[in-house]
Amino acid sequence: MTDYTSKSTNLYLVAHLMPTEKLGIHGSFDFNLSEAALDEVQIPDSAALVAIGVPAGWFASHSYDYSQMSTYSDFDYELLKLNFGVEYLLSPKITFTADLDYADLKDNQGYVYGNETGSFYMIRSGFRLKL
Amino acid sequence: MKQFTTYVTAVIIALLLIPAMVIAEDGGDKQRDLSIWLGGHTTEFTDNTKKVGEYNKGENEFLPEFMLDYYMKSGNKMMSLNGHFYDDENIDAHYKLTIGNKFKAKIDFGSMVAQKGRDLLENIGAKKGPKMLSYTLLDEDADYKTKRSDIEGDYQLLLSKTNNIRLLAAHRSTIETGHEQKISTGHCANCHQVSRKLEVDRQTHTVEAGVAGEAGKFDLAYLFGYRTFKSNAPDAINHYDDARHPTNTVITGSDTTYTASAGEFVPRLIYQDTTLPYGVYPETEKMSHKLKVKGDVGKGRFAGAVSISQAKNKHTNLTTDAVSGVANYAVLLNPKTRLLTKLNVSQIQADDAIIDLPTHREGLSGPTQDFDYTFYSSLDRTTAGLSAELIRKVNPKLTASLKAGYSMVDRDDYPVYQNGTKTSKMFGQVKLRHRKGLTYSTNFKYRFEKITDPYVSGRGLFESKGRGVILPLDTVQPGYPGWVFYYQREELRYQDITTMPTEKHDIEWSSNWCPNSKVGINMGMKIGLDKNNDLDSLDVKQTSMQPNLSINFNPNSKISLTTGFSYTQYDSRGPVTIALFDG
Incomplete structure (x- = not known):
């Protein structure tokens, strides 16, 4: 029997500010930490269990090392997401908007798909028109 | 794909133009709101894009972007259209049209990319x-x-x-x-x-x-x-x-x-x-017929449906037939007490398949074995469920509910032909809701399930020295006493294996407190525990815990802050087995 544990912690903050009647500011912070691990698997020595009375050497090919096996189930991610944006009313019918999204993933284990550490940012800007 | 795109375009154009003309001709009071956003975005990735940009194209590029919100209402006619073009692979659009109670249409389109x-x-x-x-x-x-x-x-x-x-x-x-x-x-x-x-x-x-x-x-x-x-x-x-x-x-x-x-x-x-x-x-097609009915019966409200369906895999020419029925009845027993009852029944029958295999060790001296067999689907089953919930407003602040139910899955041929297992589940649930105006509210729920014969693997997991005897088959090579084949060892296996529980407990609690109009605090906890007590040499259990806290702070109409945390821990204990490859 073996134990498997996974843990996930999430922290967030979302803010909306309106310093003036024409200016709106928003931002968010999101941090997630996810970990999982399998306890070391204790596998009995199959050769010792079944080799009684069997000619010597028959189970030489059963000499396995399972010590690293459980580590392949480990994962350990840290994901940070940030957003910051502004909206400015240029006229009653036209609003300027700008946003920045940033995400950073730190993969401390490399799980199935290899090390997936990476980051990404997006800048978005435009005009909202009321017609 | 080209046909699909043509079809989508034609439907959208028709549904945009026709109602627009109908509504435009209407002489009543009109309301029209149109907002468009025109802009663009640039993306830049570093290192691995697959996880961090899972629902993005994962490319460094600058692209134009477009959003639309349109609402038009005149008398009892209404049309709305919302859309967002992020890039050529991430688009969504939603359309609604209502012309009184004569015609209603709702169309949603969405496309997304996944790394x-x-x-x-x-x-x-x-x-x-x-x-x-x-x-x-x-x-x-x-x-x-x-x-x-x-x-x-x-x-x-x-x-x-x-x-x-x-x-x-x-x-x-x-x-x-x-x-x-x-x-x-x-x-x-x-x-x-x-x-x-x-x-x-x-x-x-x-x-x-x-x-x-x-x-x-x-x-x-x-x-x-x-x-x-x-x-x-x-x-x-x-x-x-x-x-x-x-x-x-x-x-x-x-x-x-x-x-x-x-x-x-x-x-x-x-x-x-x-x-x-x-x-x-597979290449599949499914046809179904459904009859629905609802209405007042006695002092309560009844809703029910019956359906029959047939699904066919055209590659294998195998079909699955299903019949199902569901009935709900809700009644007010007195001004403070309501009873909800639910019943569902279904039966599934899948075609049997003849599996024709080459003879084991054909052409060799010694024992041979014919492994041809008929595959009886584990889908063949009858399911049923019944539940009743009593909801009572105990006093102006407290509402309580008691719910109990039974469900079962009776398998025809799994794991043994004409001797399948029947899984039964009984559950009980209590819910309490306490509310003190808009200042304070608390919800609590406890649910207990008792399951007999949960789904298990059809074959045993273990072999054990000294448990059972298998005799070698005919001598294959001179000087050898006879061979024992892997398939003979099936007879030795014991211990059903499953991760499904026989006992399950779920507890949920959440509270909301608003000390004043500027601050709101919400906290809660979910706890789950399930285990299987029927596995004599295995200890299978799972536990989970999910606390959460969130705080809203709105000091004035110009500032809004929300912060919080959540945590999830899941623990499970189960058997781990290793496949040994020895030919």
């Missing part, structure tokens, strides 16, 4: 030893991603005001394109996996049509449904290696020769040293 990681198959090397499962990567440069597009619509047309007879129609199409990883697995005589890049081109289409109306105190509806699934991508093809003992080989020069055991392997396998498709998608 997929590539399984490196390195976990295969987790067990270090002489007899190893090997693998070959034929997709080392592959960049996996798929695009999914969905369009669905619901339409309702009034045919007659008498009895409120309406024509109903609905459709949904899902198109998936891109590339995916497909891994073939050879027999344990080859211990070899191969990873390949394969095209994705899957289509699912569903249409539904029917009629609804009123008859006396009841609303009635009939719906016919038709669904198809097909993959247009070429099948994955694998060459299955020639059979050999995983380590018992002799290297001679640059060639590999095999010991006499190689001759034993070939006639034991269904196929080897051949090229065959693998991971083939």
Whole structure:
């Protein structure tokens, strides 16, 4: 029997500010930490269990090392997401908007798909028109 | 795909133009709101894009972007259209049209891209030893991603005001394109996996049509449904290696020769040293008929439905028939007490399949075995469920509910033909809700489930020295007393295995406190515990815990802050087994 544990912690903050009647500011912070691990698997020595009375050497090919096996189930991610944006009313019918999204993933284990550490940012800007 | 795009475009244009003209001609008060956003975005990725940009194209680029919000209302006619074009693979649009109670239409379109990681198959090397499962990567440069597009619509047309007879129609199409990883697995005589890049081109289409109306105190509806699934991508093809003992080989020069055991392997396998498709998608179609009824019965409200359906896999010509029924009844027992009851019954029957296999060890001296058999689907089953919930407003601040129920799955042929297992579940649940105006509220729920004979593997997991005896079959080679074959060892196996529980406890609590109009605090906790007490030599259990806290702070109309945290811990205990490859 073996134990498997996974843990996930999430922290967030979302803010909306309106310093003036024409200016709106928003931002968010999101941090997630996810970990999982399998306890070391204790596998009995199959050769010792079944080799009684069997000619010597028959189970030489059963000499396995399972010590690293459980580590392949480990994962350990840290994901940070940030957003910051502004909206400015240029006229009653036209609003300027700008946003920045940033995400950073730190993969401390490399799980199935290899090390997936990476980051990404997006800048978005435009005009909202009321017609 | 071209046909699909043409169809979508035609439907959208028709539904935009026709109502726009109808509403424009209406002489009543009009309301029209149109807002468009025009702009663009630039993306930049560093290192691995697959996880951090999972639902992005994963490319460094600048692209134009567009959003639209349109609302038009005149009298009892209304039309709205919302859309967002992020890039050519991430688009969504929603359309609604209402012309009084004569015609209603709702159409949603969405497409999104999903980045997929590539399984490196390195976990295969987790067990270090002489007899190893090997693998070959034929997709080392592959960049996996798929695009999914969905369009669905619901339409309702009034045919007659008498009895409120309406024509109903609905459709949904899902198109998936891109590339995916497909891994073939050879027999344990080859211990070899191969990873390949394969095209994705899957289509699912569903249409539904029917009629609804009123008859006396009841609303009635009939719906016919038709669904198809097909993959247009070429099948994955694998060459299955020639059979050999995983380590018992002799290297001679640059060639590999095999010991006499190689001759034993070939006639034991269904196929080897051949090229065959693998991971083939089914091509299915499903037809269904559904009858729905609802209305007042006695002092309460009744709603029920009966449906029959048949699904067919056109590749294998096998069908599955299902009949199901559901009935709900809600009644106010007194001004403070309400009773909700629910009943569901279903039966599924799948075709039996004849499995024709080559004779085991055909052509060799010694014992042979015919493994042909009839496959009786584990889908063959009858299910039923019944529950009753009593909800009572104890006092102006406290509402309590008690719920109890029973459900069962009676399998016809699993794990043994005509002697299947029956899983039964009884549950009880209590819910309390306490509310003190808008200042404070608390919800609490406890649910207990007792399950007998949960789904288990059909065969035992363990063998144990001294437990049972199997006798060697005929002598195969002079000087040997006889051979014991792997399939004989099935008789020795014992211990059902499952991760399904026989006992389950769930507790949920949440509280909300607003000390003033500027601050709101919400906290809660979910706890789950389940375990199986029926496995005499296994200790299977799972626990989970999810606390959360959030705080809202709105000091004035110009500032709004929300912060919080959540935590999830999941623990499970179960057996881990290792496959040994020994030919």
